[in-house]
Amino acid sequence: MLVLKNATAVQFEPAMVQQHIDIVIDGDMIKAVGPNLAAQYPQAEIKDMRGKLVMPGIVCSHNHFYSGLARGVIANIAPSPDFISILKNLWWRMDCALDEEAVYYSGLICSLEAIKSGCTSVIDHHASPNYIKGSLATLRKGFIKAGLRGMTCYEVTDRNGGAKEMQAGVLENIEFAQLIDSHKAKADEPYLVEAHIGAHAPFTVTNDGLSMMSEAMQVTGRGLHIHVAEDRYDVTHSHHHYSQDIVERLDSFGLINSKTLLAHGLFLSDKDAQILNERDGFLAHNARSNMNNNVGYNQLLSRFNNVVLGTDGIGADMFEELKFAFFKHRDAGGPLWPDSFMKNLFNGNQVLARNFGAKFGQLAAGYKADLTILDYVSPTPLLADNLAGHMAFGINSGNVDSVVVEGRFVYEGRQFPFDIAPIYAEAAKVAKRVWQNMDNLD
Structure with a gap:
């Protein structure tokens, strides 16, 4: 007691x-x-x-722990005039450069920094195409070592290996959810980490991939975590290839429910918003990331019932994220006041409640x-x-x-219960190797 x-x-x-x-x-x-x-x-x-x-x-409701070793990255990154270029030239090279050791240290460092920033929980979204199988269990080790509560998933995508890569991503999500279920049955272990069924974005997942993810959700009882409409290209791609709005397409595969977490959603349609609201799902707003990538501003945040706040990989300082979310909203001429964004920050607890089966x-x-x-x-x-x-x-x-x-x-008292200096020293060595790996991909 x-x-x-x-x-x-x-x-x-x-x-x-x-x-x-x-x-x-x-x-x-x-x-x-x-x-x-x-x-x-x-x-x-x-x-x-x-x-x-x-x-x-405090809950960070959308993050990317695989970005933990990207701070100050020194690599041959080509000029990136648009959002897709940023993905191809930076992030899709960064995640391909990750191996088991890099995934562990990126996750552990991000867990420690989240706690230091006041977070008790982080909802993560992972990618490491050259280390898929077992990657989520490796991330879980970092959560447990730091003592952070959270969720993670593997982002299903076809951008590197087509159908084979999508299958590997879906299988990793299923096996991790099953691992979590096995740990939940052990009373002597803290129940700190849960699972989503993850996907990168609709424009890198075919209908076959969505079908596999739907089956994974049914088998595991978990919800979807995916980026949507972070850039107009995602919307255009959906209309071009599938003649559907984005959430409408996801919903046609049974992927939208009360555990669904959609990140960004800057350019969703009224129909999309209506579907998400009817299914009682969540939209994660990531103000600083949107500003950094120059993708635009979500002018219609107030039309979504369940808005939460995330960082999209820019640390886990949710006090700063709330400020940016409010100030950017005011800068864009929005009508909301700080209490709306404080409610958004609180809503992360509802995501936890629906997934952990407890009250937060x-x-x-x-x-x-x-x-x-x-x-x-x-x-x-x-x-x-x-x-x-x-x-x-x-x-x-x-x-x-x-x-x-x-x-x-x-x-406690601004101190962790163990020495973190060796962890940071080793992470710096791993980061340097990851940056070198990025250049070796060219």
């Missing part, structure tokens, strides 16, 4: 700020929340929060003890009514003091 004493309890949805609160944690669950509870649990370990903000854990996102009995702890001190009142304003204009990842996942401190 653990009691976090004298916390400032903060919650996004419904918005809440309460001072002098004790949070009682029993195993991986919150047992009780309220004032002066510590005395009721004399045998519990007591940690005095000294007024620090304690909130439900509130400081209440019966919810998972995934918590982000901040030492934010404000010169102005912090209230439920202005919490979103503090998120947009004040609170940042530099305030992250500690992170609790599954009831256990995985980061």
Whole structure:
């Protein structure tokens, strides 16, 4: 039993700020929340929060851990005047340069940095065409080592090896979901990692691939995670080759449901939005990535019922992502205020709930003890009514003091429970080799 004493309890949805609160944690669950509870649990370990903000854990709802070794990449990258060129010249060379060791270190580094930024969960989307089989289990090792909750999947695509590559990607997704099911049956292991059935994007998956993915979803009970309409080319390709809107095409194969996670969606049609809403699926908004790739802005975010926030591989700092999402929206003349984007950040907990079969996102009995702890001190009142304003204009990842996942401190007092210096040193060596591999692909 653990009691976090004298916390400032903060919650996004419904918005809440309460001072002098004790949070009682029993195993991986919150047992009780309220004032002066510590005395009721004399045998519990007591940690005095000294007024620090304690909130439900932050979720990054779309990321690419395989980009973990791309920071400052030095390689012969040709000029890339459009989105497809960026994919071909950078990312599709980067993922082809990854092997087992590189996948492990990219995943572990990204897991550590996510925790350091205040995340308790990350929903990942993976690609390593020359190391498909076993790649997701390798990523899982990084999640477990760091103590991060999350999900991952392999992006099914035909861009390198046609039907054979699609089959290998689908099989990796199925085998990983089965691996997760086997681990869930072991009571002595933490249940930290779940699975999606992943795909790159509709323009690199044929109808045969979609059919295989539909069967995989039925066999495993998992949902789809895929990029859609990140660039207009995806929409044009769907109309040209299949005479369908993108989500309409996916839905015709039974791929859209309440576990579906579509990333980007800048150019989806009204029909697409209606289908996603009717199926109660999610759209992941990635403001910084969209800006970086110059693909445009999603002017109609408000038409989607379930919007979540992700980074698309630009780290896992969700405090920064929320700010960019709001500021870019305002720059584009949008009508939404910070509270809408705080709700989007909260919605990542709903993705977790539907996949882990547990409750996330509130400081209440019966919810998972995934918590982000901040030492934010404000010169102005912090209230439920202005919490979103503090998120947009004040609170940042530099305030992250500690992170609790599954009831256990995985980061405390700005320190990990193990030495991370050797990990970073080895990752730097692996990164240099990956960059060299990229040039050797030419």
